[in-house]
Amino acid sequence: MPERVFNFSAGPAVMPLPVLEEAQRDLVALPGVGSSVMELSHRGKTYMDIHADAKARLVSLLNIPDTHEVLLLQGGSRLQFSMIPLNLLKGTDKTADYVLTGSWGKKALEEAVKEGKTNVAWDGKSINFNNLPSQSDLKLTSDAAYVHITSNETIQGVQFQSIPEVGNVPLVADLSSDFLSRPVDVSKYGIIYACAQKNAGPAGVTVVIIRKDLMEHASGDLPGYMVYRNHAENDSMWNTPPTFGIYLLGLVCKWLQEEFGSLEKLQAHNQAKAQLLYDAIDQSGGFYLGHAVPEVRSKMNVTFKLGDDDSDKKFLAAANELGLTQLGGHRSVGGVRASIYNAMPVEGVEKLRDFMLDFKK
Numbered sequence: 005m006p007e008r009v010f011n012f013s014a015g016p017a018v019m020p021l022p023v024l025e026e027a028q029r030d031l032v033a034l035p036g037v038g039s040s041v042m043e044l045s046h047r048g049k050t051y052m053d054i055h056a057d058a059k060a061r062l063v064s065l066l067n068i069p070d071t072h073e074v075l076l077l078q079g080g081s082r083l084q085f086s087m088i089p090l091n092l093l094k095g096t097d098k099t100a101d102y103v104l105t106g107s108w109g110k111k112a113l114e115e116a117v118k119e120g121k122t123n124v125a126w127d128g129k130s131i132n133f134n135n136l137p138s139q140s141d142l143k144l145t146s147d148a149a150y151v152h153i154t155s156n157e158t159i160q161g162v163q164f165q166s167i168p169e170v171g172n173v174p175l176v177a178d179l180s181s182d183f184l185s186r187p188v189d190v191s192k193y194g195i196i197y198a199c200a201q202k203n204a205g206p207a208g209v210t211v212v213i214i215r216k217d218l219m220e221h222a223s224g225d226l227p228g229y230m231v232y233r234n235h236a237e238n239d240s241m242w243n244t245p246p247t248f249g250i251y252l253l254g255l256v257c258k259w260l261q262e263e264f265g266s267l268e269k270l271q272a273h274n275q276a277k278a279q280l281l282y283d284a285i286d287q288s289g290g291f292y293l294g295h296a297v298p299e300v301r302s303k304m305n306v307t308f309k310l311g312d313d314d315s316d317k318k319f320l321a322a323a324n325e326l327g328l329t330q331l332g333g334h335r336s337v338g339g340v341r342a343s344i345y346n347a348m349p350v351e352g353v354e355k356l357r358d359f360m361l362d363f364k365k
């Protein structure tokens with residue numbers, strides 16, 4: 005096997021090696037089945053068991069209560085930017101509140117405005133999205149259709165440390181880049197959604213966890229795929245689900261359970277990993293400039309710059325030489341971004357930290 009590097013991509017991102025190895029071993033023929041997962045009907049028992057197992061592991065890891073349904077969909081998180089307002093806003097006279105904490109929150113709003121009335125409850129643009137709102141900063145609409153937040157802004161590297169208080173209004177949260185990285189109290193959310201390709205598997209699967217009563221409103225006139233109810237009533241098999249991706253999602257959840265046991269333990273592990281890099285930034289005497297203010301720093305995407313673009317480029321090229329890859333910041337902001345999702349081993353983070361210290365010298 006060719007040697008693996010430490011890959012800091014923001015997504016699609018590094019997968020746990022044991023998951024890749026198990027998938028590789030069983031790729032051509034699942035034991036006792038004689039066919040690849042890819043070759044199985046989604047209506048057959050083997051696949052149905054894999055599907056149920058992946059869902060059950062999500063329910064167990066996240067303690068998902070009976071009030072909520074788990075949907076395994078396609079279309080990525082950006083389809084959710086549309087499905088949410090289509091199901092919860094369109095055809096009502098309500099307003100949806102959007103909290104703009106970075107690039108992804110803005111893009112979510114851009115889709116919602118096509119479907120109904122929206123309100124920007126807070127916008128971090130004037131501070132270059134380096135901080136998050138406090139509760140009193142939020143201009144919430146009473147009786148809104150929902151409040152949308154982005155739990156972790158993948159591009160800017162800011163992450164909510166606690167969730168805003170929204171009363172009886174459903175809280176809708178994009179957890180694309182911090183899903184399964186820390187515990188969440190699902191009962192506090194109307195909808196949680198996350199594309200898989202950062203923390204949960206390959207691109208092609210999107211997990212939606214939705215409070216059941218929120219599926220009732222959508223009009224049957226919408227394209228069938230857009231209606232959450234259709235997926236819920238058919239156990240996410242309204243159409244052919246992304247079977248191979250769901251199989252890998254199940255393997256990732258199994259790995260998390262076996263390796264860490266609980267999301268509480270994983271959270272502590274992720275915090276310690278992130279701290280290694282933030283310490284290197286803070287102790288660099290201004291050589292490395294962190295983007296986010298310390299209180300809201302992301303444990304998943306560590307974003308920083310050197311003094312100028314040229315130094316950033318030199319840093320990235322030298323890191324790449326050492327097998328520390330895909331560290332470039334998003335094309336819209338530049339700089340450096342180390343994405344250190346669950347599957348990034350602590351050795352990778354230590355190697356990057358050591359490189360940061362050496363490069364500074």
Ligand code: PMP
Nearest residue numbers: 080081082108158178180181199
């Ligand atoms: N939201 C967040 C927070 C993201 O990081 C991303 C992907 N980088 C998206 C939404 C969009 O996801 P997708 O490309 O799967 O539509």
